[in-house]
Structures are given as C-alpha cells and as structure tokens.
Amino acid sequence: MTSWDEPAFWGEKWADIYDGDDELDPTSAVDFLAPLAGGGRALELAIGTGRVALPLAARGVRVEGIDGSPSMVERMRTKPGGDLPVVVGDMADVAVDGPFSLVFVVYNSLFNLPNGQRQADTFAGVTRVLESGGLFVLECFVPDPTRCDRGQRVETLDVTENSAVLELTRHDAAAQRSITQKVLFTPRGIRLLPTAIRYAWPSELDLMARLAGLELRERYADWDRTPFGSDSRSHISVYAKP
Secondary structure, eight states: OOOTTSTTHHHHHHHHHHTTOTTOOOHHHHHHHHHHHTTSEEEEETOTTOTTHHHHHHTTOEEEEEESOHHHHHHHHTSTTOOOOEEESOGGGOOSOOOEEEEEEOTTGGGGSSSHHHHHHHHHHHHHHEEEEEEEEEEEEOOOGGGSBTTEEEEEEEEOSSOEEEEEEEEETTTTEEEEEEEEEETTEEEEEEEEEEOOOHHHHHHHHHHHTOEEEEEESSTTOOBOOTTOSEEEEEEEOO
16 A cells, blocks of 8 residues: 555556546646747656646647656556656656756646655756756645644535535645545445645745746746736746756
8 A cells, every 4th residue: 555655646546537537628738838848848747647748749749757656657558649758756856867848747746745855856856857948837726724624624525316525634734734535425335535735835836946946937827827916726837947
C-alpha cells in the first residue's frame, strides 16, 4: 500500500476514474500553453493520462512528461498519440535533460507534493532544464482556510435513491496541509478516493521562484486571462528564466 507522501499515491488511487471528470476540459489550457512553447520542447510535470499533453501535442508542440503513477501513464498509452516520452518518477526531481522552452504543471498538481521543500525543489529543477527565456506555467487554487471549521470539513457531494458521495477533510493550518477522503457509497459497495495536499499561497510560490532564479511575468485568474485579484479562487502564474 502506498503512503500519502509517495509520488505514485494519488494517481494509483484515481487513475481508473480520472478521465471521467467532465469538469476538467483542457481546451482553454491548451489554447493558453500552445503559443508559449514557441516551437521548442515542452515538459509537463504530473502528465497523468495526457488530458492536456495529448491535445497540446496535436497542435504540433513537442511534449514530454514526468509522472509518479505508472497506472496514469498506462492509461495515456491507450489513447491516440499516447506514445509521448514520459519518465515515471517524482516530479520534484525533474529527472530529464533539457533544454525546454516551456515547463508546466496544471490542476493544482504541484500541491500533491508533501511539503514546501519538495515544491521548492521543483522550481529549482525547472530552472535547471529551462532554456534562457523559457517559461514555467503553474495552475493552482488560492487557499481558503475558512472552508474547514476547527480543522475539519464534511460535505455531501451527491445523493441519489441508491448512492451517496461524501467528502471528509482534515486540515492542518500550521503545515498548510489537508487530507481528504471522497467516500462513494454505491450498490457495488464502498470506495475511498484519498487526496493529500500541501497548499501554498501565490506569494510563497513567487518566493520559491525567485530563490530558484525565476521571475514572475504574468498572473491571471484563469486560462482565459481574467485579471487576477483578491477575490480570485485560482491563478495561472507564468514565470520566466532570464
């Protein structure tokens, strides 16, 4: 059994249902990222099942990837164009050879790393493999500690005549860490879908970037370039290597 902090943990638990999440439409992300590659190589950290990488490659971008979960990569291999070069391992190590013109990590996947040190390691690794002038793009949510009351939260996500979905969360504010179980009750039985994250504030990510030698170039609230503000619930941050 994998532990919360192992690179394969999330993907191995979610791989068989990940592509069934219709809310994760990659179109706007691909529209944003494709021009930034500028004809060079692109690297996706936490490439998963290729939800973003495959349509991006279909635009002519030379995409490679890193992912901690063999099961997620295996599912990508079954899709058209799913033979992209992928390293199975901890994305924080950025264990590939550059240079890349673009590195990106989407859907809050940076927060799947267990602590701030490994997140900072990721920035340093990205700087190492980026070419001069290359870009690092992050999609992350803006933390909202008020979602939990006294360090916990219970939410009913769905109820039907023969099923229910609950989400149970424990929050450690000092560690900026939360662990969640999505519990599915169906006629086939009970299934647990766990997630462990270590979130970071935009300003904290900016500091990691500066320490790694990157500069914040742009920040938006979404892939459609909506201006980022104090009420934004997510951000798309573009960092550049001078």
